[in-house]
Amino acid sequence: MGMDVLTVGVGLLSFGIFLLVHLITFRWVRPEHLLKSLLACVMAIMVCPVVLMRIFFVSKILDAPVLAWVCAAVLALVIQGLLCFVYVLCIFGPYETSVRMRLIREIAQSGREGVPRQELLGRYNAETIVNIRLQRLIGSGDIIEKDGLYQVSSKKNFFFIFDAIAGVIKKWIGR
């Protein structure tokens, strides 16, 4: 039980460290560097659970076999990774990229009297959407721009895994 609680605690603490680093450093990250910076931050913080478990192992905080400590470190890593994933997919990602969230904020600026459609489209429209995303996709290396022409990069970045998994689920659902 002690090892179980320690594993969860180390995973949560490591995620807390990631969140702190993220909140401090990401206010200066430009949109085109966002994806690479996020990946770098998550990968860098992955050492936290291993280091923390090593410290607890050396200080003999619990009496457990070495195998249990190794498994605990791996599982703490998994918990931290999953928490980072959930944070990026469900909180940070929607804040940065959601069209609906942006529309809500644009409408909020007009207060109670509301905003006419044309004015809303003047502030936020398809061109804004395209420009923001092209900036991000070029920065992440998904797209190359040359002489005003855009093409998909042959290099796959880490996030293509998301599309691959979604593709498999879509195939199984059959709709």
Next chain:
Amino acid sequence: MAYIFLAFLFFALAVTAHISYCRKTTQSGLQAKAFIFIAMFCLGIYAWAAELVQQSSVFLAHPVWGLPFKITAGLIFILLVPIYLCFYVLTQLTSPSKKILESISRHGTLTHADILGHVEKENFINTRLSDLCASGCVMQNNGRYSLTSEGQKIAAILNMMQLILGRNVGG
């Protein structure tokens, strides 16, 4: 590790049950709530199975299978639920980034104007505005859009997030 195996097994069962439900249902739209109910049910079965394992001397004596990670396994199960839901939603909605990548991929190379044309065809703004009105976050009166109390709460949360994250508005 028996607990970890059980957690993944029951999560896989939850996903399988959800996909089967999605294939058979005649209801249109996202079936996210269905997965949440299925997952909660499977989590309950996991908790029951974990208790059985704990009482079983066969597993507990094993140096690998008997490792005591019951709560860890339960937490992993819970964290997998929103992750699966995000992937599920991705299967049903096309994001602007995905549309841009698909358009460029299909044509080889595109200019900015071409990309804009493809994105405009998807009508992202109008469909999202309609969704916001349908979900009760935005109301339309005499051609003007304003936030409902629900929408105002969301806007307040987003403002707080901007304060905490220190980033510009997204979109």
